[in-house]
Amino acid sequence: MKDRTLIITGLIIFIALVAFPFWYNMGKASPQPDLVLTAKAKAAGACVMPTAYMRANHMHLLDAWRNSVVRDAKRVFVNPQGKTFNISLTKTCLDCHSNKAEFCDRCHSYASAEPYCWDCHLDQSKENK
DSSP states (O other), X not given: OHHHHHHHHHHHXXXXXXXXXXXXXXXXXXXXXXXXXXXXXXXXXXXXXXXXHHHHHHHHHHHHHHHHHHHHOOOEEXXXXXXEXXXXXXXXXXXXXXXXXTXXXXXXXXXXXXXXXXXXXXXXHHHTO
C-alpha cells in the first residue's frame, strides 16, 4: 500500500516538472524579427510572388526551382501575374535580398531552421568583404 502512494506521488511530481516549461511559457511567443530590405528590393516593389506567399512558402518555391533547373533545364519562372524571372537563387533572390545576415538569417534563426542553400551557394555578402 505504501509503495502505491509513493509511486503515484512520484509520477505526479514527474509530470508536473516535465510539463512546467509548457505551462510557464503558454501564450508568450517571441516577436517576429524585423527584416531589413535593401534599397533595390524596396525599389522593385514586389518579389517573384506576393509577400505573404513568400513568407510561408519560399522554401517550397526554391525547392521547385532547383528541381526544374537541375532535372528539366528550365531556367525561366512565370509568376501568376505573367511576369518572368530568371530561376536563380544568387541572381534573382540575392540580387534584392543581398544581406544574408539581415534578411535570411534573422528568420531562419527565429524559426530554428537550418537551410541547406549555403551548402552549394556562396554567401555573396561574405565574398564581397
